[in-house]
Amino acid sequence: MSGVTLNKAIKKYGDVQVIHGIDLEIDHGEFCVFVGPSGCGKSTLLRMIAGLEDTTDGQIHIGDRDVTTMDPSQRGVAMVFQTYALYPHMTVKQNMGFGLKMNGHPKSVIEEKVAEASRILKLDEYLSRKPAALSGGQRQRVSIGRAIVRGPEVFLFDEPLSNLDAELRVEMRVEIARLHREIGATMIYVTHDQVEAMTLADKIVVLRAGVIEQVGAPMELYRDPDNKFVAGFIGSPAMNFISGQVQKTNVKIGATGDTLKHKLPSPYHGRVVTIGLRPEFITIDPTGDTFSVEISESLGGVSYVHLRADNGEKLIAEQRGDIRSNEGDRVGISFDRDTVMYFDTDSEKRIRI
Known part of the structure; x- marks a missing residue:
């Protein structure tokens, strides 16, 4: 079982503390969304789980493993960024399989995993194209495909749709929801978009100034907020x-x-x-x-x-x-x-x- 548990997680940059003793449990297979205003610490918290930011104090567990000080490559996570981060000189197929190739996986295994990811994301007809020949939505699907082929325990998404126009965001939202249903993995997703949070999440974590204000299912937060901040933040208008x-x-x-x-x-x-x-x-x-x-x-x-x-x-x-x-x-x-x-x-x- 590969849930994620944070126990009194703290992040400081010098004397400035930005994450204040976060306690949080994300169950195996849950789709958990971090929301909050700019600067609230949601991306920092995600990067702490990924290992891209050191945890100053407290513990982070993935499944039954304490990964607090573990190298990112050993944590069993895959991260999808808003900037796609694709290699422009490589084809879609090469981009998706590159990480496995660098880790020494056999060609047959890479072929199999890339084929499965391209099937899930409907990328078969684009495998021979390079990123410049793809739309923004297609590039993001390749980025997600690159994460899928690694077979991670936990998927981490850092505002993956913020660079897309409104129509593509709707399309990709549906794709991500379908992906979660199909593979059933634990997913943690950072966004500032109300609609993404309400439509994708099993659980929403509302953050303000590095502190959790409330955790709950989308409609629970909407109908029964604990305070004025959550009441005003969840819901649009x-x-x-x-x-x-x-x-x-x-x-x-x-x-x-x-x-x-x-x-x-x-x-x-x-x-x-x-x-x-x-x-x-x-x-x-x-x-x-x-x-x-x-x-x-x-x-x-x-x-x-x-x-x-x-x-x-x-x-x-x-x-x-x-x-x-x-x-x-x-x-x-x-x-x-x-x-x-x-x-x-x-x-x-x-x-x-």
Whole structure:
């Protein structure tokens, strides 16, 4: 079994600590995605697992092996980068088999493994081409194929689709999901793309400033975030945050004047809290007069309407169908009150009711 376990993993560059005692278990065969803002440490953590960055303190295990100080070539991992890193003078077939050739594998074994990888990735017709004759998506498939032929215990992907256009990203996302289903290997994937994380992952690890904020299945994080950061980071468009005044048996929303019949814990009575509303649970009432429409972004079957309340707070509402809102319109909103979330304004922790 080749899961990955991190035990109090720390990374420092001199006096600067960038990874702060990470504890994490990734099960064998799981597709785990690291997400977080730029500089949060997700690529550093991936490179620590690969052995491309030294681990300052703590342990990393792959299966039952402690690989903390092991050379990258001995860890049983293969890494796919966003830059493809293909040899331009070699054919697809030569690129995919080069690592095995350098390690002294027999030609027959190389032929067999390259053939199997090209079948999985549908690269048979491109084997004699050189990278310059391939599209970006095809080059990335070759890069993935080069990883497959090594037969690693763990696949590591560092933002592999970020150099592709939107259409190719969708295509390659499907390819990677299919690849995971077919070979069943443990995969760890770094991305800043919400859609990639939500559609590919069995488990998402949300990182901020070198610390894990929350770990869980995609819809678990979406529906039940532990704090405001996770709530705002998971989901696109992001969750709306507005203020509310807590009373003994209800909460009054500052932006709309609505009163929510929710009883928060007594320490919050009289305090201001942060209210979270998902855009898809907000309905625009064209007969209302609470918000001003700043801009409406139409994507065809769905529109995102940016609203500003008279107190300056902003919301994004998702509209479907032929409903139209124009810049400068005055509108009201309604929303599903069962979907409202509350957060402590100071600590940003979720207030559960």
